Amino acid sequence: MWNTYLILVVLMLTLTLLPKIQNSHWIFRVPEFGKIQITYFIFITFIFGLFIDSSKILWYSQGLLVILFIHHGITLIKYTPIYPVKKYPRQSKSSQKIHFISANVYQFNTEYSRFIKIIERDNPEIFLTMESNGDWEKALRILEKNYPYQHKVTLENTYGMHFYSKFEIKEAKTHYFVADDIPSIEIHLTTKDGFSFVFFGVHPPPPSPTEEETSKERDGDLLSTAKRVTEIHKPVIVVGDFNNVAWSKSSILFRKTSHLIDPRIGRDFVSTFHAKYRLLRFPIDLMFHSEDIFIEKLTTLENFGSDHLPVYCEFFIDHHNDEQEKRIETATSEEKNEAEEMIQEGKEENGDRDAVVTED
Structure with a gap:
């Protein structure tokens, strides 16, 4: 279980860091597309970590997952109804729909x-x-x-x-x-x-x-x-x-x-x-x-x-x-x-x- 968990943590960290590198090759750009899925997998990996025997290294990696989750969440929450954006009704001087x-x-x-x-x-x-x-x-x-x-x-x-x-x-x-x-x-x-x-x-x-x-x-x-x-x-x-x-x-x-x-x-x-x-x-x-x-x-x-x-x-x-x-x-x-x-x-x-x- 520990090895699987560690592989997932490293994978989530790698997929988060690759788009930060300003290189146009597809290897660096494709992970940008999966930000939603990566965020879900970070959460799942964190839950998985709760079932592993406690150790000092485990809690460091769990803390890293929390940071990664917050990092992605700050971006993604903007694209949800939770993020406050005013809605504007159509007025008499507006065009037809x-x-x-x-x-x-x-x-x-x-x-x-x-x-x-x-x-x-x-x-x-x-x-x-x-x-x-x-x-x-x-x-x-x-x-x-x-x-x-x-x-x-x-x-x-x-x-x-x-x-x-x-x-x-x-x-x-x-x-x-x-x-x-x-x-x-x-x-x-x-x-x-x-x-x-x-x-x-x-x-x-x-x-x-x-x-x-x-x-x-x-x-x-x-x-x-x-x-x-x-x-x-x-x-x-x-x-x-x-x-x-x-x-x-x-x-x-x-x-x-x-x-x-x-x-x-x-x-x-x-x-x-x-x-x-x-x-x-x-x-x-x-x-x-x-x-x-x-x-x-x-x-x-x-x-x-x-x-x-x-x-x-x-x-x-x-x-x-x-x-x-x-x-x-x-x-x-x-x-x-x-x-x-x-x-x-x-x-x-x-x-x-x-x-x-x-x-x-």
Whole structure:
């Protein structure tokens, strides 16, 4: 029992310390994703230690586990309803309620009808699909009657992206910030009651042993989006499969340099991946918004055959309520320089992706 306990303590300590090392290799970045699970395992290991014969070394290690638990808990509690964040009701001068669905559909998922039923049932004004290729584009044509405005980036490399809207698209751009096969979309919209806003869809590559060796392209792409957001003087939402978690250094840098708000704070983790394994589910489909946008609801919907759960959001726009400005954190000059360096590193990184990807 003692050896098992000691191995668990060392493992929990290692997984906690690895992300502190500022190295972009996936070995150092992947443990950031499992902070929720690591915290649970720290607690379980502590309980396990209570059943081991008492010794001086045991209580030192138990004390270490308490410190690790508090360390993770200080971060995670911000993403729960326990953390105090004021909620703002919709006023007469606000826009009508707007709904959107964002979903990484998984390119090789052929259960198109299950996703279409979700869209028809929840009837959002806008929705975004990621990993959508030519087959997905054909399958979704049935929805185009109700969604007459579209912006499509059809790719077969798992980085395709399709946007559908009931609102008129005033302007649409596809950015390739760090690589010519990783698109981000920028959509300027006007609601039926006359409110303008900009919707960004992002899907950078993840650092992992099976995909990109480092997080350089991911971080460079996200921080390039943040830089672009600061050039826009309209309400902004950035949505997508970030392949990142909200508490990572690059996500915090994204939030600070973009001057956007993380709606998960004071609300919920909204974990989306992996859809089939609840205990190994991470919140990597993120969203951020400007201070004029107020989130009423943010949740996941049911699995439709993808490896990601779709994200459902209800929000409104209010130009007359300035209270959310207090939630905006701004980057220091040092952080801005660091962001520029990460953008440049992302552009210089040569990602190993095929033009057409087949399922393993």
